[in-house]
Amino acid sequence: MSILLAVALQLSPAAGNDFISRVSQAKLAEGAATGPAYQKQMWDRIGNPTTDAYKACLASSPDDKAPFTLVADVTKDGRLSRIAVQPETPVAKCMASHFTSWMLPAPPATPVPYPVEIDFSIKS
Numbered sequence: 001m002s003i004l005l006a007v008a009l010q011l012s013p014a015a016g017n018d019f020i021s022r023v024s025q026a027k028l029a030e031g032a033a034t035g036p037a038y039q040k041q042m043w044d045r046i047g048n049p050t051t052d053a054y055k056a057c058l059a060s061s062p063d064d065k066a067p068f069t070l071v072a073d074v075t076k077d078g079r080l081s082r083i084a085v086q087p088e089t090p091v092a093k094c095m096a097s098h099f100t101s102w103m104l105p106a107p108p109a110t111p112v113p114y115p116v117e118i119d120f121s122i123k124s
Contacts, residue, residue, distance in 0.1 A: 019086050022071045026117035034108035041105040042116065049102065054120065057094035067121035068092035070099065073113035078104045081113065095120065 029035055058065070070092070072083040083099050085092035107114030 019071060019084055022082075022084070022115055023069060023117045025111070026071055026115035029108075029111060029115050030117075032108075038105070038108055038114075045105055046102055049098070050118075053095060053098040054091075057091045057098075058122075060094060061090040064089050064091045065122050066091070067119065068095075069117055069119050070095060071115065071117045072099060073115055074104050074107045075113055076106060078106050080104065092120070 030039060066087065066089050068085050068087055068089055068091070070083065070085045072080045074080060080099050080102060083096045085096045104116070
């Protein structure tokens with residue numbers, strides 16, 4: 001199987017909607033030609049709000065310091081949908097609730113919807 005076909009299959013809606021598949025699709029989008037520029041735009045927009053939200057979520061559940069991953073789809077107008085976290089800890093669910101109201105920059109034209117993933121962890 002060619003690499004191009006493998007990538008196309010990964011980005012296909014038929015590739016499945018499970019969490020691991022969605023994270024893989026997001027990582028492929030991050031690594032695509034338009035990925036780094038979009039990541040910069042995204043973090044310029046949500047960097048400080050993400051930090052503030054993470055601190056607030058941690059403060060509300062101080063014993064929950066487990067790492068987690070958030071995955072979402074970005075629509076062409078920058079709205080986030082299908083936000084999911086794993087594992088579903090109190091802090092992870094708190095972070096997901098913050099992302100529901102945020103707008104990201106308009107994503108690259110493909111894939112549609114545009115997947116993003118964020119890994120959260122606390123370094124000592």
